[in-house]
Amino acid sequence: MKLTDNEKRDIVNLIEQGKSLPEKYRFLLFDETKQVELLWNGKSDEVTNIDLPFQIIEQVDEPRNEKIKVAQGSLFGGSKENDWTNKLIWGDNKFILSSLLNGPMRTEIEKNGGIKLIYIDPPFDVGADFTMNVNIGDNSYEKKPNVLEHIAYRDTWGKGSDSFLSMIYERLILMKDLLADDGAIFVHCDGRLNSHLKVTMEEIFGSDNFNNEITWKRQTSSGYKGKTNIGKNSDYILFAQKSNLFQYKPQYIEYSEKYIKERFNKTDPDGRKYIDLPLGSKTTKERIEKLKAENRIYYTATGGMRKKNYLDEIEGIPIDDVWTDIKLINSMSDERIDYPTQKPESLIKRIIDLSTKEGDIVCDFFCGSGTTAAVAEKNNRKWICSDLGKFAIHTTRKRMIGIQRELKNNEKNWRAFEVLNLGKYQRQHFIYDGKNERDELKNINRKKKENEFKKLILSAYKAVDISDFKTIHGKKNDSFVSIGPINQPLSRDHVEEVIDECLKNKIVSVDILGFEYEMGLFPTIQEEAKIKGLRLVYKQIPMDVFDKRAIAKGEVVFHDVAYIEFKPKFKGKKLSIELTDFAVFYNEDNFEVDEKIIPGKSKLYVENGQIIEKIKDTKGIIKEKILTEKWHDWIDYWSVDFDYESKPEIIKFKTPEGKIEEEWTGNYIFENEWQSFRGKHGSEKLELKSSEKEIFSKKTKVAVKVVDIFGNDTMKVIEVKI
Ligand SMILES: C[S@@+](CC[C@H](N)C(=O)[O-])C[C@H]1O[C@@H](n2cnc3c(N)ncnc32)[C@H](O)[C@@H]1O
DSSP states (O other): OOOOEEEEEEHHHHHHTOOOOOGGGGHHHHSSOSSSSOOOOTTOOOOOOOOOOOOEEEESSOOOOOOOOOOOOOOOOEEEEEEEEEEEEEEEEHHHHHHHHSSSSHHHHHHOEEEEEEEOOOOTTTGGGGGGEETTEEEEEEEOOOOHHHHHHHHHHTTTHHHHHHHHHHHHHHHHHHHEEEEEEEEEOTTTTTTHHHHHHHHHHHHHGGGEEEEEEEOOOOOHHHSSSSSOOEEEEEEEEETTTTOOOOOOOOHHHHHHHHHHEEETTTSSSEEEEEOOTTTOHHHHHHHHHHEEEEEEETEEEEEEEEEEGGGOEEEOEESSSOOOOOOTTTOOOOTTTTTOOOHHHHHHHHHHHTTTEEEEEOOOOHHHHHHHTTTOOOEEEEEEHHOOOOHHHOOOOOOOHHHTTTTTTTEEEEEEEEEOHHHHHHHHHHHOHHHHHHHHHHHHHHHHHHHHHHHHHOEEEOOSSSSOEEEETTTTEEEEEESOBBBBHHHHHHHHHHHHOOOEEEEEEEESSSTOOOOTTTHHHHTTTOEEEEOOOOGGGGGGHHHHHTTTEEEOEEEEEEEEETTTTTTEEEEEEEEEOOOSOHHHHHHHHSSSSSEEETTEEEEEEEEETTTSSSEEEEEEOSSGEEEEEEEEEEOOOOOOOOEEEETTTTTTTEEHHHEEEEOOOOEOOGGGOOOOOSSSSSEEOOOOEEEEEEEEEEEEETTOOOEEEEEOOO
């Protein structure tokens, strides 16, 4: 540090007086002085190094047997590639990235050549990202963000662009470390923050490795937009490479028919079209002789020689950094999934084609509706995708099953994929993640807030506060109450801790309250607790708990989580499953709903597991219509594992000494053997009876997983004797 004695004294004095230091000290005090960098309030280059184990909650190996098209000479569809299982991971990508980087999965990634491409399309459209439209018959219900999504939204946009930049900065540093040395990253953004992001990417990747800023012209200027100002019709895709080892694969745009007609206007006797171009002053005599021998010389009327360039040998016009030939997904498009921020497959295909080859690993850590996974799978790339929203994960799962079926039917190969959770969501990782003191202070405040939040939930649940336990927070009549975390899904670990504490303290009944439940949590744990003499009930915390008026009026209702009923059916040794009942108990945003409806309009809302349309006439009189008339109206997808306990779930983790070890979680992997789901825009009806499977043992445990129209899944397991 090159500070004079005066400067040192000045700094000490200012700090003692609690004053801030003048700007000039920034470049004198810190180790690394970057030439150009973007600063914002809260910028920190400390990056998490948490390593949480991944838990496989579902494996989709084989698409169910559809009617396979019999092509000439072949009786079978495509088959499964066994070299890699694609990964769809549910959770916050900060922890996913850091666990991929620091945990055992990295070895598997490196064995497969490393990550060659990361495409991300983070949530820029401030409000729209977590609000989904769910179709119910001809109506569309706008699903509000859940608490976890609210929190992610607050973390991302709470302080405007400062918090967005902090969110993305840490993740970009992690992504750079994850990329293979010859890999590349593409960050999709719109015109609001592209300049900030460009500087940030140059800082992280080095300005030499910032390759280009691609302008994607989404659509032509509409009359409306063009009249009030210059129309904003472009997105930007910022492209950086990890190092100069990256190899660009040239891409071309086909010539238009008009261009071909105008320019390739000469034809050889064999029908080949060509354009004639000057030979060039440096063309040698030998070269001219060779061209003559190949009939590639065109003689002009005056006897001059030019070179024939054949249309069938030219790939087209090389692309540049303004893309105008890729259109937005329109309402009639076949690939449209009704995911608000869905991007066109042709856009992602161009990015995948220019940066990877077949067999490479492609990632998208903000995957939304799974466009990157879809294009990767169709083009024989391996993929890892993640999203924070359950609805996004479910949308991607359905889309990928559809693609597996399509590939199989078209006699092409596909890869299996697994759905993973970040297991052992341990509280301390979220509350204290080893950062500087400022964060510690933040954590004290966060703890205080969490206590207030617990009190709020207990009062809404009409339970009393108790403080003698670790995982139990209250009591309601004869049942004890445990509240799950606010900022993460309620995990198996949490439930197990509650069970241990109850058994130790001879507690026989406990209600567990949670906003969001880890996928695959339910099947066996409730049964196991029952055997040990503990009644365990899961309850859903409704969003109304944040509405003080609703609490005061005593209108907050906590419902049981979803309920499934199914029947096994036998024909000899052949077992099929019939789904006979399903119920959800949702209430969503329905406080004082009547006042909110404008006369002459209607509004959909969810109450006690029904989606209801309330129509207010011009006189203010309200009529109600239940849209979810049948129990299966709630189901979007269901699937069957005929032998649930055949595949124990093993997690890999690194010991403090850096050794990789394996451990059985006590859970099993749900193998998706048969599934039925609603297709896009009602194109496929839901079947309620599965196909048959031959069972050779005397008994089997059958698991049925149901995903409701909001993307939440519930599972039930029963033992079936043959
Ligand atoms: C703009 S959308 C991506 C759309 C996608 N490109 C497509 O074609 O469907 C952004 C996605 O990022 C997800 N997301 C936001 N914050 C996240 C986080 N911290 N971790 C993982 N996913 C996140 C949102 O749930 C949303 O689905």
